[in-house]
Amino acid sequence: MSDIRFADSHAHLDMPEFQTDQSQVIQRAWEAGVELIINIGISLANAAEVLNTAQKYDQIYGTVGIHPHGVGQLQETGIAELSRWATSPRVVAIGEIGLDYYRQRAPAEVQKHWFQRQLGLAQSLNKPVVIHNREATADTLAILRKYAPGLPGGVMHCFGGSYAEARAFLDLGLVLSLSGVLTYPNADPLREVVKKLPLEGLLIETDAPYLAPQPRRGKRNEPAYLLYTAQTLADLKGVDLATVAQHTWNNTRRVFGLEAAP
Ligand SMILES: [Zn+2]
């Protein structure tokens, strides 16, 4: 196993769920071969912690952004603050940002405004983006058609859509990240879609502490559990685990601009 390296493209290591044992969680990730973790920000309030964790570990990088759940009270000064956090060399993307019409904690129009504002910021900083889309695919696509051409890349995180939607995002130059949902018994439609997608366009993620893969479902998720999703992807594509690890590792490094990193 020691020559197989995995990249977790999306984990929230600074959620309260990891407050008491974050260093052990990270240690277990390394031991499982998960040797690169993108630590995803969700608010201005947690940007300092996300960045602090990324500074503490060579193999952890951070992102900063305001999740659609948190845009209700956002003001333009928040974008300036975000921009300051994003100048750190340990911050590799703006995210997670996007639209969530399932919970809809802020009105759709408000979500759309700040999604676009943060996409504009990513363009001006020449940073890739990490996108959250829940039950808002049509609006997400319409907005990305405007902004994606001016971005250096981006990730549709926790992708769970149709083949046509997957193609539309890939055609915009984005990559799709697959979570533990891929392992769930009711995810046959997603597995059928994934069978047809090229490994070159795919990442894997835990979204820890959420969405634990099937064998750990209902428990707190952590980066070490990425291997269940990786194995499911390998089975679907008819390749070995090492091939999935290699492709998703390379894709993660490419999209986040880490190809030259040690
Ligand atoms: Zn999300």
Ligand SMILES: [Zn+2]
């Ligand atoms: Zn997330």
